[in-house]
Amino acid sequence: MPVAAVVGGGVIGSAWASRFLLQGWDVAFHDPAPNSEAVLNGVLAKARRWVPQVYDDLPEEGTLTLCASIAEAVTGAEWIQESTPERLEIKRAVLAEIQAACAETAIVASSTSGFMPSELQADSIRPEQILVAHPYNPVYLLPIVECVPSGVVPEATIERAEAILGGIGMKPITLRAEIPAHVGDRLLEAVWREALWLIKDGVATTGQIDDIMTHGFGLRWAQKGLFETYRTAGGEAGMKHFLEQFGPCLQWPWTKLTDVPDLDDSLIDTIVRQSDAQAAGRSVSELEDERDANLVAMLKALRGQDSAAGAFLNDLGAATSSS
């Protein structure tokens, strides 16, 4: 069995450990906090409950070993996942301790949501084995992981990281440049700040904003992202036409954040080209059918749930039949 070392527990590290274990890896776990084992057991119990409902072909679960030191955890590990608090001096110290004991061939991945790999690699004895593998909560179920190398990480290491992450059921996206907070959290931060204005100005409550998301664009974005959604909505006139219409809106008084990029011809062309490649020849009608089939499947699935969403959708059915 391959071995993954998980250094730093909490919600994120514990869920990394759970994901590796359920995908058949042995896990060596280290976190000095007194409650770390309890947190790990709680997260692992949830993962054991939910993950097999998604995948009915899981391998036999790996063996979990609780380790008293970083050195003990990382010795012999093929993958090392660091999930310590989001403070640069802590992460650098932990990474130094990891590298003092781990194999030169191991991949040392950080869960950092904010720091760039070059910041983590500074003063490292082997910067080329450190990269960012940033997951999203709940790590045992959500597939996404942002893989961020710096220029000193060899291509072969990046490819090996992608293969390992894909092998434990994740969708690794390797970014083309390192920036603070990577990609997903920058988008989340933009939404967060706008939402804070809406709350502060009394336009909508947290519950209303959440409802607008869950019953609206959240259902879109669970199956088509920003660009493919707009591509689909743009209709047969195409992405370029859509963007040219949309461009002027960036100058409208729609938000309180006013430093906006110039949507010039060059940027439009870049987006059109990338969107074309992404569609890979599928027509707008085909994209619509995919979108609708996905929405139907999700809505039907949510109707059966014992949750606010399920209750609402069931209520909808009742309201519908009496209208």
Add this chain to the structure above:
Amino acid sequence: MPVAAVVGGGVIGSAWASRFLLQGWDVAFHDPAPNSEAVLNGVLAKARRWVPQVYDDLPEEGTLTLCASIAEAVTGAEWIQESTPERLEIKRAVLAEIQAACAETAIVASSTSGFMPSELQADSIRPEQILVAHPYNPVYLLPIVECVPSGVVPEATIERAEAILGGIGMKPITLRAEIPAHVGDRLLEAVWREALWLIKDGVATTGQIDDIMTHGFGLRWAQKGLFETYRTAGGEAGMKHFLEQFGPCLQWPWTKLTDVPDLDDSLIDTIVRQSDAQAAGRSVSELEDERDANLVAMLKALRGQDSAAGAFLNDLGAATSSS
């Protein structure tokens, strides 16, 4: 049968007509464009294909009447939905023509994504019957509709609008204040601008950004919004603790848009209070279970789909079994 008039077709107006028809309303439709009937038929065919897969208890479909004039369409209608191009002078002229012929008791709703109701009501003979009912594409499937009154719209009219929209399977959210672009499109605009920076700076491609959304926070937001997601992620320490930790991040160099609100004690308290009301006594563990059950249901549903998402999830299963 109640009658809805749909003034202005296109993708949005045609989908409004489809939703009303499938929910048993008669629809009087007017759009002078030569291709409007073809667009309507295309959208209606899709709605007839997909909506019954979500709801197996639909009433008998209403009767569609194509009308040669606005006056003919709106006479006798209980609900009038205006979906003309997003130009204020056009909308004001159309609304004036609608009000010249419609009943005083009718509700005149605009699909505008940008304009405030007070802007539409200016110079109107009966401003109190005009409000914004802003839907999201695809209107026949996505439940959300932002309901935006101005101060001159009576409470009874707002309640009647909410009842009618709820009766056709929608989730109406009535905003507490009118602002340009309402709520959802402001959030979308924030994401859009940040995404444009990421593309322009070469950090990620449109496809990568979409993948990060569809395999990450999109799956969250299809069933829990921004605030309840953070509440859940914050753990037992609570929303206030989470916000106090999160506050300083607003000062970090995470985006190129730098005009941010001050997350002071007053704002924190407002959000905590609203979030408490929203949770209605459910514990974090219960919220986690709801979230996970919803994610499982959606992932299982998407696996069966003939789409990129379904193909990816099936591939994941294959990759999993060989690891």
